[in-house]
Amino acid sequence: MKKNIILISLILLAAFFAGCGDNSEVIETLDGNKITVNSFEDTYNVAIDAMSRVQNIEKENLLEFISKDIAEVPEQMRALNYQFQKKNFYDQYRDMMITTIAAEKEGFTKRDDIKKILKFQEMQIVSQLYVMHLVESKIKISEEEAMEECQKLRAKEPQVGSLPIDRCILFARAKLKKDKSQEILPKVLERIKEQVSIKHNDKFDLDAFLKRKITAPTGTEKKTETAPSAEAPKTEAPKTPGQ
Known part of the structure; x- marks a missing residue:
């Protein structure tokens, strides 16, 4: 978050x-x-x-x-x-x-x-x-799919069962969207990679480079000035019964 x-x-x-x-x-x-x-x-x-x-x-x-x-x-x-x-x-x-x-x-x-x-x-x-x-x-959700998912949710979850039909369908669409997103995502990522020309340098040992340990700078090395970790004032959400 x-x-x-x-x-x-x-x-x-x-x-x-x-x-x-x-x-x-x-x-x-x-x-x-x-x-x-x-x-x-x-x-x-x-x-x-x-x-x-x-x-x-x-x-x-x-x-x-x-x-x-x-x-x-x-x-x-x-x-x-x-x-x-x-x-x-x-x-x-x-x-x-x-x-x-x-x-x-x-x-x-x-x-x-x-x-x-x-x-x-x-x-x-x-x-x-x-x-x-x-x-x-790439996500297409028909009215029939949403209604079918709504009925499944009503049968499984008592909270959804008490909702009006229009809100039940909203929840059903959200559930279907999440499920379809997880299914589509790997294909989308693969398609994106296909659109970009990638040329590896065969003379560069990438595996060895990535295995190098990260070391902290020594006292003699020039350090980059860092800013204080100050943030804009924030207000926490109020606690409600049950939290």
């Missing part, structure tokens, strides 16, 4: 700086950077869409979990419910913007080590979103 939060955070930052310039009402101005109604709503929707993709959750199901009271949501989904309440999301978003602006003012994002980290994280985002895009494009 933490890895996905990092990916979502990077997407939010990109959405914010890409969206500065609309003419909607200004909510706040942070060092000259405007948070407008449109930019916030767009970023909120982007975050939901991104979370839906990286968590492989049907967007309709995610929106349903967000709209419920936290006590009504399954325990494993409560963190998402809390995160995407608009008040909580705005606070997190605002803190992230303030921290990013402060980091840029100090030249933090211009450091070579930080540029390398950002480049690596960008590669992770692109690869993960691209793979999920290809997987989702």
